[in-house]
Amino acid sequence: MKIAFTAAGTTWESMIDPRFGRTEFFIVYNDETQEVSVVDNSAVKNEAHGAGTATAQKIFEIKPDVLITGNGPGENAATALKQLNMKIFVNAHNMTIKEAYENYKNGKLQSL
Amino acid sequence: MINNPPLKIGIASGKGGTGKTLLSTNLAAYLSLTQPTLLVDLDVEEPDDFLFVRGTTQSITDQYKMIPVWDEKACTLCGICSKTCKYHAVIQLGSIILVFKELCHSCYACSELCPAGALPMQKHKMGEIKTITSGNLTFIESRLNIGEEQAVPLIHQTHERVEKTHGDIPLQIFDCPPGTSCPVVASTRNVDFVVLVTEPTPFGLNDLRLAVETMKEIHKPVGVVINRYGIGNSDVEMYCREAGIPVLAKIRYDRRIAELYSNGQLVYDKIEDMQTSLDNIIKAIQNVVRKN
Structure with a gap:
């Protein structure tokens, strides 16, 4: 299963980026193969408009089964994400990616 | 005078x-x-x-403002529209094109560049x-x-x-x-x-x-x-x-x-x-x- 985190950095110890549309990176963890990969989304900071839909397009290409983030996607991004068969967990801000993963495993994250 | x-x-x-x-x-x-x-x-x-x-x-x-509307039957899913839209108002998710009319700036680029004519512009009442x-x-x-x-x-x-x-x-x-x-x-x-x-x-x-x-x-x-x-x-x-x-x-x-x-x-x-x-x-x- 592929799990994507909105991340402010590129390592397991990086903090969760609470924003969906304007997250700098996605850290993608495959818990079957234990592979970790990083997707750079930092180009989005040049976008005055439509960051949410642009990032939604990006996550569609990653096709994770689970998305873990902070505030949750905005309205436009949420509309786009409905097209994906993906579970979204929110309120993981102020956690490292590792902590967020552990909390997710223990069922402590709120699902959207 | x-x-x-x-x-x-x-x-x-x-x-x-x-x-x-x-x-x-x-x-x-x-x-x-x-x-x-x-x-x-x-x-x-x-x-x-x-x-x-x-x-x-x-x-x-x-x-009114003019916004594109997706014609699913005419669309060939070539992706030009979503790559063209500077405002990410048109995005392609696999076999679906989504238009976000609030983000659209009515620039006509997606509509004009669509080789299949699958994004005709339509009137949308704004005020x-x-x-x-x-x-x-x-x-x-x-x-x-x-x-x-x-x-x-x-x-x-x-x-x-x-x-x-x-x-x-x-x-x-x-x-x-x-x-x-x-x-x-x-x-x-x-x-x-x-x-x-x-x-x-x-x-x-x-x-x-x-x-x-x-x-x-x-x-x-x-x-x-x-x-x-x-x-x-x-x-x-x-x-x-x-x-x-x-x-x-x-x-x-x-x-x-x-x-x-x-x-x-x-x-x-x-x-x-x-x-x-x-x-x-x-x-x-x-x-x-x-x-x-």
């Missing part, structure tokens, strides 16, 4: 709640006592001049323009529908309408939105002079500076009206003096103005100094515009 071109005055502020509506409605009503005057409420996201203008509704027209007359005063209210995110297209359409149907009215006052972003620039783009209404507080000064910078950028002559004069401090006046910006009038802080205003009343005929202030404002503007 040679007609003078109309005098177009923008009332803007930077900071919200400083008195744009108070000044716009009172200036327009006062000037209309002696000559035909136009008042246009361009604060399309929350127009409120209508609270102070009582007249006869002449027309209400629907205003209304209402025309009201009251004696010598023509009042135009431009109102954006709730949920619409873009004020600029409607502001442009309102300017076009004014130009076409009321271009000959000698005095034209445009009540602009607060702030310093695109809607303000769109509102003030064809005025001759911009009045910046502020209050003598640190907040007023901070946002006044931003508004002055914005107007400098688009080469508009400006003057300042200090509302609620007597509260706060003298930093706004010092700033205007140092920056060489004329202070057109100071409207004294007066509880009676707040009371009248909150009851939907105009104040120019009830508060003694008000007509002098309005006269000073219009004379100063006429002097600056004539010199240019």
Whole structure:
């Protein structure tokens, strides 16, 4: 299963980026193969408009089964994400990616 | 006889709640006592001049913007549309194209570049323009529908309408939105002079500076009206003096103005100094515009 985190950095110890549309990176963890990969989304900071839909397009290409983030996607991004068969967990801000993963495993994250 | 071109005055502020509506409605009503005057409420996201203008509704027209609509059957899923859209208003998710009409800037790029013609442009109602007359005063209210995110297209359409149907009215006052972003620039783009209404507080000064910078950028002559004069401090006046910006009038802080205003009343005929202030404002503007 592929799990994507909105991340402010590129390592397991990086903090969760609470924003969906304007997250700098996605850290993608495959818990079957234990592979970790990083997707750079930092180009989005040049976008005055439509960051949410642009990032939604990006996550569609990653096709994770689970998305873990902070505030949750905005309205436009949420509309786009409905097209994906993906579970979204929110309120993981102020956690490292590792902590967020552990909390997710223990069922402590709120699902959207 | 040679007609003078109309005098177009923008009332803007930077900071919200400083008195744009108070000044716009009172200036327009006062000037209309002696000559035909136009008042246009361009604060399309929350127009409120209508609270102070009582007249006869002449027309209400629907205003539209053009947005692309996806024709699933014609679409070949080539992806050109989503790569083209600078605003990410059109995105492709696998075999689905999603159009976000609030993000769309009606640039037609996706529609024109679609090789299959699968994104025809369609009308989408974004708001209304209402025309009201009251004696010598023509009042135009431009109102954006709730949920619409873009004020600029409607502001442009309102300017076009004014130009076409009321271009000959000698005095034209445009009540602009607060702030310093695109809607303000769109509102003030064809005025001759911009009045910046502020209050003598640190907040007023901070946002006044931003508004002055914005107007400098688009080469508009400006003057300042200090509302609620007597509260706060003298930093706004010092700033205007140092920056060489004329202070057109100071409207004294007066509880009676707040009371009248909150009851939907105009104040120019009830508060003694008000007509002098309005006269000073219009004379100063006429002097600056004539010199240019």
